[in-house]
Amino acid sequence: MVTIARRDGAGLLIAxxxxxxxxxxxxxxxxxxxxxxxxxxxxWLSAELLPSPEATYxxxxxxxxxxxxxxxxxxxxxxxxSGLVSSVxxxxxxxxxxxxxEWARLLLRPVITFLYPMPKSALIPILLLWFGLGDMSxxxxxxxGCLLPVVISSYNGARGVxxxxxxxxRSLGASKLGVLWKIVLPAALPDILSGIRMALALSWLLxxxxxxxxxxxxxxxxxxxxxxxxxxxxxxxxxITVILIGAxxxxxxxxxxxxxxxxxxxxx
Amino acid sequence: xxxILFSGVRKEFxxxxxxxxxxxxxxxxxxxxxxxVAVVGPSGCGKxxxxxxxxxxxxxxxxxxxxxxxxxxxxxxxxxxVFQHFALFPWKTVLxxxxxxxxxxGVGKDExxxxxxxxxxxxxxxxxxxxxxxxxxxxxxxxxxLARMLACNPDVLLMDEPFGALDAQTRYILQQELxxxxxxxxxxxxxxxxxxxxAVILAERVVVMTARPGRIKxxxxxxxxxxxxxxxxDDLSEEIWSLLREEMALAS
Amino acid sequence: xxxxxVITAPPPSRTASLVKSSARFALGGFLIVIWxxxxxxxxxxxxxxxxxxxxxxxxxxxxxSGSIVSDTLLTLYRAFSGFLLAAVIGISIGTLAARYKLxxxxxxxxxxxxxxxxxxxFMPLFVLWFGLGDQAxxxxVVLSCIxxxxxxxxxxxxxxxxxxxxxxxxxxxxxxxxxWKVVVPAxxxxxxSGLQIAFPLSLIVTVVTEMITAGGGLxxxxxxxxxxxxxxxxxxxxxVIATVGxxxxxxxxxxxxxxxRWHTETLSGL
Numbered sequence: 001m002v003t004i005a006r007r008d009g010a011g012l013l014i015a016x017x018x019x020x021x022x023x024x025x026x027x028x029x030x031x032x033x034x035x036x037x038x039x040x041x042x043x044w045l046s047a048e049l050l051p052s053p054e055a056t057y058x059x060x061x062x063x064x065x066x067x068x069x070x071x072x073x074x075x076x077x078x079x080x081x082s083g084l085v086s087s088v089x090x091x092x093x094x095x096x097x098x099x100x101x102e103w104a105r106l107l108l109r110p111v112i113t114f115l116y117p118m119p120k121s122a123l124i125p126i127l128l129l130w131f132g133l134g135d136m137s138x139x140x141x142x143x144x145g146c147l148l149p150v151v152i153s154s155y156n157g158a159r160g161v162x163x164x165x166x167x168x169x170r171s172l173g174a175s176k177l178g179v180l181w182k183i184v185l186p187a188a189l190p191d192i193l194s195g196i197r198m199a200l201a202l203s204w205l206l207x208x209x210x211x212x213x214x215x216x217x218x219x220x221x222x223x224x225x226x227x228x229x230x231x232x233x234x235x236x237x238x239x240i241t242v243i244l245i246g247a248x249x250x251x252x253x254x255x256x257x258x259x260x261x262x263x264x265x266x267x268x
Numbered sequence: 269x270x271x272i273l274f275s276g277v278r279k280e281f282x283x284x285x286x287x288x289x290x291x292x293x294x295x296x297x298x299x300x301x302x303x304x305v306a307v308v309g310p311s312g313c314g315k316x317x318x319x320x321x322x323x324x325x326x327x328x329x330x331x332x333x334x335x336x337x338x339x340x341x342x343x344x345x346x347x348x349x350v351f352q353h354f355a356l357f358p359w360k361t362v363l364x365x366x367x368x369x370x371x372x373x374g375v376g377k378d379e380x381x382x383x384x385x386x387x388x389x390x391x392x393x394x395x396x397x398x399x400x401x402x403x404x405x406x407x408x409x410x411x412x413x414l415a416r417m418l419a420c421n422p423d424v425l426l427m428d429e430p431f432g433a434l435d436a437q438t439r440y441i442l443q444q445e446l447x448x449x450x451x452x453x454x455x456x457x458x459x460x461x462x463x464x465x466x467a468v469i470l471a472e473r474v475v476v477m478t479a480r481p482g483r484i485k486x487x488x489x490x491x492x493x494x495x496x497x498x499x500x501x502d503d504l505s506e507e508i509w510s511l512l513r514e515e516m517a518l519a520s
Numbered sequence: 521x522x523x524x525x526v527i528t529a530p531p532p533s534r535t536a537s538l539v540k541s542s543a544r545f546a547l548g549g550f551l552i553v554i555w556x557x558x559x560x561x562x563x564x565x566x567x568x569x570x571x572x573x574x575x576x577x578x579x580x581x582x583x584x585s586g587s588i589v590s591d592t593l594l595t596l597y598r599a600f601s602g603f604l605l606a607a608v609i610g611i612s613i614g615t616l617a618a619r620y621k622l623x624x625x626x627x628x629x630x631x632x633x634x635x636x637x638x639x640x641x642f643m644p645l646f647v648l649w650f651g652l653g654d655q656a657x658x659x660x661v662v663l664s665c666i667x668x669x670x671x672x673x674x675x676x677x678x679x680x681x682x683x684x685x686x687x688x689x690x691x692x693x694x695x696x697x698x699x700w701k702v703v704v705p706a707x708x709x710x711x712x713s714g715l716q717i718a719f720p721l722s723l724i725v726t727v728v729t730e731m732i733t734a735g736g737g738l739x740x741x742x743x744x745x746x747x748x749x750x751x752x753x754x755x756x757x758x759x760v761i762a763t764v765g766x767x768x769x770x771x772x773x774x775x776x777x778x779x780x781r782w783h784t785e786t787l788s789g790l
Binding site for chain 1: 545546547548551567568625626627628629630632633634635636637638639640641642643644645647648649664720723724725727728731732738739742743745746747749751754755757758761762765766768769770
Binding site for chain 2: 687693705781783784
């Protein structure tokens with residue numbers, strides 16, 4: 001919690017408090033790490049089942065130093081971004097179009113209702129057939145997986161726009177397209193961003209799955225490879241990297257959300 | 269012996285800094301049996317807090333509250349309460365809500381049904397027994413809340429700005445119906461509101477509170493009879509308003 | 521009476537509703553027809569995209585003589601087991617965290633890290649621990665589904681209107697009975713929202729785990745078909761799982777609507 005700033009050393013106090021707050025917050029994680037370390041030391045964990053923290057850390061250092069981790073991470077991140085960005089743009093356009101144009105809604109809605117329940121992971125084998133082992137199959141997996149959640153949340157957001165806002169804009173001379181861009185999109189933004197956040201989590205699931213199954217590069221591939229070759233410490237290091245990237249990207253996105261929605265009053 | 273007695277009632281809440289927030293600072297008030305008392309005051313003056321203390325939902329920081337000579341320590345159906353936003357159990361029908369307290373007491377099914385129906389009729393909601401609250405208007409929901417409270421046959425009615433969330437017309441109708449019920453059933457009522465006129469019309473006495481920390485600023489007799497001139501309501505309201513204006517000027 | 525009940529709009533005319541309901545299938549039907557024509561005409565390689573007729577035939581054949589029925593049941597068994605286990609554990613943790621500050625302090629950071637993280641990354645580790653059987657898959661489903669359930673349960677139980685609790689106490693309810701008679705029903709909408717996210721997730725994850733371990737079920741069926749270049753069978757798998765998913769989710773939605781028929785209608789997605 002933030003304390004009231006005092007004139008003397010105020011900045012230091014606030015910073016110390018903030019850091020203290022974060023430390024307390026993540027203390028349970030530190031606790032678990034401690035338990036892990038103790039269990040490894042006590043010999044309860046065979047190196048096969050769960051590598052010790054030291055081994056994992058050593059493996060992590062090695063794989064960072066050799067640049068391999070950075071390389072694989074880069075590949076995965078590029079795939080992730082391409083898939084995500086394209087699905088967000090496509091999804092938002094489709095969703096908003098459906099909300100504002102009656103015939104688009106009539107035509108597309110039943111198709112989406114039918115496609116939505118299908119587990120997107122089921123598409124991975126097809127993508128293998130179509131695109132083989134390259135980047136495209138992963139990007140397509142991410143794209144297809146994220147498309148519908150973004151469409152649906154954009155649709156909901158655009159539907160919920162107060163018609164009075166639209167009428168005000170029209171009476172001030174905005175064109176139909178202008179209204180879409182300047183009024184509907186910002187008003188629907190909270191819902192769209194929530195949908196993207198959900199899609200983000202799903203996209204990591206699909207990317208890692210696709211990379212575990214059909215890839216020669218990337219973090220998912222790395223996990224599978226080191227698992228197969230019995231180097232469990234490096235495998236675990238890769239797993240942890242993936243988990244942290246997933247969690248961190250969500251955190252980052254939350255900040256982005258808060259920043260882009262800073263104009264929202266408490267009532268909205 | 270007074271029905272309800274507040275002696276030196278104090279209530280503090282933990283504040284953001286070092287000092288606690290004093291909501292109520294020494295309230296002394298006696299409410300007689302079957303009396304209808306209203307409490308008005310500027311926002312944040314603690315009038316609702318006073319009600320919640322009497323209801324037993326919050327703990328006193330100082331002083332005591334006696335009902336029939338016994339200290340209040342926890343909620344009880346004998347001091348029934350109605351809230352501004354109805355607080356109906358949305359997953360239960362009207363009937364389910366009204367017979368809730370009876371079921372808790374272990375009243376048998378048929379008897380429960382009969383009693384509940386009687387009160388549903390009393391609040392003029394006959395026919396809506398199987399309806400869920402989400403299909404009812406605000407005024408109807410508040411009637412259900414009233415019936416639910418009355419079904420337990422409390423001696424004391426606690427009302428926390430009960431008509432504040434309703435439109436003016438519904439408010440007027442329910443005020444009249446509340447008076448009806450009070451006259452017929454003979455209950456002691458403590459009624460919180462920020463609507464001065466409502467307080468004058470409904471209550472026999474109006475307690476005016478100061479801004480925070482809340483104390484009693486004045487108590488006015490607002491008993492109305494058929495002989496009173498039509499302007500009496502306006503005069504009383506104006507008198508209370510000027511008292512409130514003083515307090516609001518202090519608060520800002 | 522000045523009060524009025526919420527009024528619903530009058531039903532549309534017969535012809536209008538007939539047109540509207542057949543329009544549902546317009547785009548879908550149209551696309552299927554185009555699909556059939558383009559493949560038959562040879563414009564699209566039937567290996568990459570088999571004709572709907574071929575898929576239909578293959579589906580019929582597989583249903584009769586193939587393993588697809590037992591595979592589907594296996595997948596459903598794994599998904600349901602994982603989902604139910606996740607529901608029980610998740611709801612327990614969520615209510616615990618809402619009730620006890622210590623529990624909340626402990627689980628909060630774990631959930632906030634775990635929720636968005638791709639738990640599937642642990643699959644090779646789970647295989648190491650549990651082998652290639654059902655356990656590893658069900659465990660992964662539990663791990664994946666538990667976070668939205670914990671989160672939703674916590675939100676639902678922690679944010680209950682205090683006036684509801686006070687009304688219940690005012691009407692004579694003891695503290696213990698309040699949990700079952702008030703807290704759980706009041707939190708039900710939120711809890712069901714969490715379950716509604718977890719439910720399709722359980723299917724997705726089950727299928728993925730089956731693919732990764734080539735361990736039977738619909739996922740195993742599809743990945744093996746893909747590896748053996750039997751593209752028609754892959755599509756059969758997709759069709760079956762899409763249908764199963766659709767039916768299950770529709771069923772879940774109905775159940776949810778029934779359980780929440782008292783709830784104020786919220787703006788829902790398609």
